[in-house]
Amino acid sequence: MRRRNPPSPPWAAAAAAVAGVLAVAGVLLRDRLAEPGGAAFFGGLAATGLALLIPGVLLAPRRPAAGRLRRGMARLSDFWLVAVPGLLVLHLHLLAVTGRPTWFYAWLLVDRTAHAWAGPEGLTPNLGLFLPVAASMGLAMVAVRLAVGRLRGRRLPGRVYALLLAGGAAVALHPAGWASAPGGSPGGWERALPEVTGPTGEATRDTVLIVLESLRADVLEPRTMPRASALAEGGLVLGRHHAGANSSLLGLHGLLTGRPAAHAEADLAAGVMPPLLAAARRAGYRTAWFDGGHEAAGAGGFGRLAGPAFFDRHHAGANDDWAAGDAWALDRLADTLAEPNRPPVFAVVFLVATHFNYPPPPADERRFAPAAGDGGLLVPRPPTGPFRTPVVNRYRNAVHAADARLGRFLDRIDLDATRIALTGDHGQSLYDDGTIGHWSRLSDAQTRVPFFLTGPGVPAGRIDATTAHADAAALLLRVLVGAPIDLAPPERPTLLVQSNPVRGTEDWVVLEGGRRTAWLRRGDAFRLLGPIDTLGRLRPTPPPGDTRVTRSG
Structure with a gap:
C-alpha cells in the first residue's frame, strides 16, 4: 500500500502561504520598482520564516502530539504569522504614498544628519501623520489572525507544503544581480561655471539667493x-x-x-569651497548664509556645503518652529543689507517652512480650504480630483504664509x-506622481522648480530652454x-x-529634446x-538601439 505524505501542522500550512506571499512580494518589488533592497528585505523575512517552518515539517506527526518544542514553535509561528x-x-502603504520603502525611513531614523528635520523633540510631534499607516498595519494583523483561526482545523498535504517551501527558498536565495549596459554612460549633460569677467563698480550690487524648501514650479x-x-514679472x-x-x-x-x-558625492568629500562662492569673493563680494537653524551645520548634512567655513558670515538660528526660524533668518538678512559702509554682499537664505508636513499658518491666515489635517496626508489619493484638493490646499497655505x-x-x-x-x-509631489513628498521619483513634480532673477542690471525676459540649477549658477555668476x-x-x-x-546607487534621468531616458548608476x-x-x-x-541588460549572479 502506498504510503501517504504526513500532514503538516495547521500553523505551518498558514505560515507557508505567508512565506509564499513574501517571496512573490520580493520579486515584484525588486523587478517592478527597481529596488534591489526590497528583494533582500523580503527575502530575509521569507528565509527566516522558512527556517522556522522546517522544524515544523520534520516534526509533523500523523496525530497531534504534545511537547515543549512543539508548543514553543507554535507560539513563535503564531507571532510570525501576524507580524509579517x-x-x-x-x-506597501509607505511605498504607495511616499514612493520610498520602509528601510529608507529606518535609515533616516538612525542617520544623525537626518535628525535636523525632527528637531529636539524627535518624531513625537509628528506621530499623527502615521495614524493611517498604523491603521493599515493593525487591520492587516487582525485579518490575518482571524484567517489563521479559521485555518486551525485544516491541513495541507505534505507535498504541497514542501513545494511552497522549495519555491520560497528559491526566490529568497536568488541573487539580485547587476550589470553594466553596453555603450557606456549618457553624455552631453556636463556643466561647469564659465570663466567670465565683467565690469566692476556698478555691477557689484547686493545679490540675494532665496531658496525655499520643496517649492513646486506651479505655485509661482x-x-x-x-x-x-x-x-x-519684471525680471528674468x-x-x-x-x-x-x-x-x-x-x-x-x-x-x-x-x-x-x-x-555631489565627490565634491562634498573634497571639502573645497563651492565654486560660485569662490567666484563671488574674487569679484569683490562678501558671502553670507542665513537659515533658521533647521539644518545640521557640522561635518555632515549641509555643513559639507554651506557650513561656516565656506561663508564670510554664517547666521544659523536655533528655532524649533520652522516659520519662526524663517522669519528670524530673513530679519538677520535685512539687518545685514542695512549696514552702512560695507562691501557688496552675495547672500544665500534657506527657508524650510514649506517642507513636509507643510505646517499650517494660524487659522486667520489660511487662504485655501478645505485643507488636510496631519492624519490625512499619508492617505493615498488620486493624482487629480477633489479627494486630492485638501492636501494641495495644505501645501499652498504653507507656501502662501x-x-x-x-x-x-522685501518691504525692509x-x-x-x-x-x-x-x-x-x-x-514636491502632492500625489501627482502617485506619491507625496520628494526624494522618491525623478518626476516633474519632484524636480521642477521656479527660478527668477530681478534687480539692477538684470534683463527682463524668459528663457524657455530646459535648465537645471547648474545653469542657474552660471547665470548668477554672470550677473x-x-x-x-x-x-x-x-x-x-x-x-x-x-x-x-x-x-549605494543613483537614479539618473537625462532630458534631451523631447526624450527622457532613465539610467541606474553604481560607481x-x-x-x-x-x-x-x-x-x-x-x-x-x-x-x-536599446539592448536589454541581463542579470549577473
Missing part, C-alpha cells in the same frame, strides 16, 4: 505667492527649470557649484539696489560680475539625479533602464 503581514502592509502665481510672482524667468535633483543637499549643490548632482514672510522682508530692503533670485531646492547674458541659449541634455544611500558602471515619463514611471517601449 503587518510589516508587509506597512511597507498671484494667488499662492502674490509678492514673489509680482517681483518675477527660467521657464522650464529643474532643480537637477529631488533632495535638498543635491539641489543646493548645483546652485553653489555650477556642477550637476552626479558630482512663506510668501507673506518674504513680502515683509531697497529693491532698486538689490538683486533677488528665488528658487526651490527641489520640487554678479556684470557679464552679458544669453537670452536664447541652445537646448542641451540636462541631468536629473536621485541618490539612493541605502543601496563607475551604468545600466540603461529605458524611456521614462514625466511621472517618473518607466515606459515599456525601449529607445531605438
